[in-house]
Amino acid sequence: MIAKTKRVSDYKQLNKELPTLRYVDPEYVYINLTTNRCEEYRLDVKKGDYVKLGQILGERDGCFFKQPIYATVSGHIEDKVTKIDGTGIEVECITIRNDFQDTYDETITDRPENVIEHLTQKEMVDIVKEKALVGLGGSGFPTYIKLATEEKIDTVVINAIECEPYLSSDYRLIKDQPDEIFNGLKYIMQAVNAKQGIIAVKKTKKELIEVLENEQKRFQDLNIKIAKLGDYYPQGWEIETFKNATGIKVPIGDLPMKHGLLGFNVSTTESIYEAIKHNLPVTKRFVTVNGDGVKFPQSIRTRVGTSVKDLIKLSDGFVEDAGNIEIVIGGPMMGSSVKNDDVIITPTTTSVLVFKSVDYKEEPCVRCGSCVYSCPVDITPVSIMNAVKRNDKEAIKDLSANKCIECGLCAYVCTSKIHVTDYVRKGKSLIG
Numbered sequence: 224m225i226a227k228t229k230r231v232s233d234y235k236q237l238n239k240e241l242p243t244l245r246y247v248d249p250e251y252v253y254i255n256l257t258t259n260r261c262e263e264y265r266l267d268v269k270k271g272d273y274v275k276l277g278q279i280l281g282e283r284d285g286c287f288f289k290q291p292i293y294a295t296v297s298g299h300i301e302d303k304v305t306k307i308d309g310t311g312i313e314v315e316c317i318t319i320r321n322d323f324q325d326t327y328d329e330t331i332t333d334r335p336e337n338v339i340e341h342l343t344q345k346e347m348v349d350i351v352k353e354k355a356l357v358g359l360g361g362s363g364f365p366t367y368i369k370l371a372t373e374e375k376i377d378t379v380v381i382n383a384i385e386c387e388p389y390l391s392s393d394y395r396l397i398k399d400q401p402d403e404i405f406n407g408l409k410y411i412m413q414a415v416n417a418k419q420g421i422i423a424v425k426k427t428k429k430e431l432i433e434v435l436e437n438e439q440k441r442f443q444d445l446n447i448k449i450a451k452l453g454d455y456y457p458q459g460w461e462i463e464t465f466k467n468a469t470g471i472k473v474p475i476g477d478l479p480m481k482h483g484l485l486g487f488n489v490s491t492t493e494s495i496y497e498a499i500k501h502n503l504p505v506t507k508r509f510v511t512v513n514g515d516g517v518k519f520p521q522s523i524r525t526r527v528g529t530s531v532k533d534l535i536k537l538s539d540g541f542v543e544d545a546g547n548i549e550i551v552i553g554g555p556m557m558g559s560s561v562k563n564d565d566v567i568i569t570p571t572t573t574s575v576l577v578f579k580s581v582d583y584k585e586e587p588c589v590r591c592g593s594c595v596y597s598c599p600v601d602i603t604p605v606s607i608m609n610a611v612k613r614n615d616k617e618a619i620k621d622l623s624a625n626k627c628i629e630c631g632l633c634a635y636v637c638t639s640k641i642h643v644t645d646y647v648r649k650g651k652s653l654i655g
């Protein structure tokens with residue numbers, strides 16, 4: 224969701240390398256029991272219980288899958304509370320008071336490489352499922368479902384594009400943990416028996432290319448390439464990345480697996496490594512804290528369950544002249560505006576963006592067509608907007624609003640500063 228108080232072209236600030244802070248010792252973590260996909264849950268611990276890092280606390284229950292809930296610190300269970308998650312919805316959470324001992328659950332043990340190299344696809348899928356891995360680029364889609372594909376996969380593409388402005392959590396991860404990313408890719412290729420792996424990165428990120436090419440030399444027995452792609456938005460949209468990295472154009476609506484392609488975000492790839500090598504669920508992640516409303520923008524390596532309030536405090540707080548600040552969780556184009564900072568870091572939280580409040584007045588549509596020319600899925604956002612205003616569901620359907628990937632470009636280019644994407648998103652929800 225594009226920040227409501229901003230004109231989207233204000234987001235043109237280039238990503239730059241941010242200082243990094245390691246903050247993995249919050250006094251409390253808040254582990255979400257529900258998500259936007261799982262409204263039911265079972266909790267196996269109660270107030271006062273002692274839990275270990277990586278211990279299963281219960282299970283979330285979604286419409287087509289169940290998901291274990293993990294402790295991300297060791298310590299004592301306290302009360303249930305309500306917090307906001309990265310999608311902007313209120314979620315029930317269980318509080319753990321950290322004992323700062325990082326006492327690991329007995330199940331968190333390393334697998335030797337000679338065991339890993341004999342794991343079957345099913346065994347790897349079971350590990351990834353048990354560790355509750357989801358797409359960490361923000362999608363939250365269960366990773367095991369992708370990994371369990373029965374299609375013949377030729378190429379695994381790791382998406383390291385991170386194309387939205389301000390974001391740098393994947394950037395930091397690649398710089399700090401290239402070995403884990405290559406090993407994660409190796410495990411994925413083994414699981415689906417892929418012939419080649421490709422890591423797709425922006426060609427302008429020369430320092431990342433250097434890191435990846437150095438690492439590539441250590442994995443010469445594997446067919447892994449680095450694809451250097453153009454620096455434009457939405458280069459990181461999966462279909463665009465596939466097309467430019469492999470030359471294969473996946474029609475909108477088709478599953479990439481049917482075309483021999485399987486894609487994972489770079490953070491997800493690292494989480495697959497941690498699950499298979501160390502039997503670890505996602506307990507930590509890099510989060511970008513950025514925007515003109517926070518005093519000290521930085522990348523923070525933090526614990527899943529940490530309060531966003533803590534991260535903003537560690538970034539020296541809000542700027543003095545911020546006015547009514549706006550907080551966006553995720554990128555400025557596709558993230559979610561949240562009503563306050565009582566938000567928790569979940570595995571899919573890539574960033575916390577804080578913007579000074581500047582109100583822009585929408586002007587009437589001048590029918591310039593810019594939103595139509597810029598739409599990557601070739602639909603007509605302005606017509607959908609008009610159909611939404613008329614509440615004309617038939618027209619919204621006919622205009623294929625459901626193809627919209629919510630990239631935010633139509634709002635970005637709009638001459639009249641209209642939040643066109645919000646209308647298209649509303650159109651999608653009207654037709655289910």
Ligand code: SF4
Nearest residue numbers: 598627628630631633
């Ligand atoms: S209609 Fe959807 S896909 Fe097209 S530009 Fe707007 S947000 Fe992007």
Ligand code: SF4
Nearest residue numbers: 588589591592594637
């Ligand atoms: S870009 Fe804005 S002003 Fe131009 S046609 Fe689309 S909605 Fe209308």
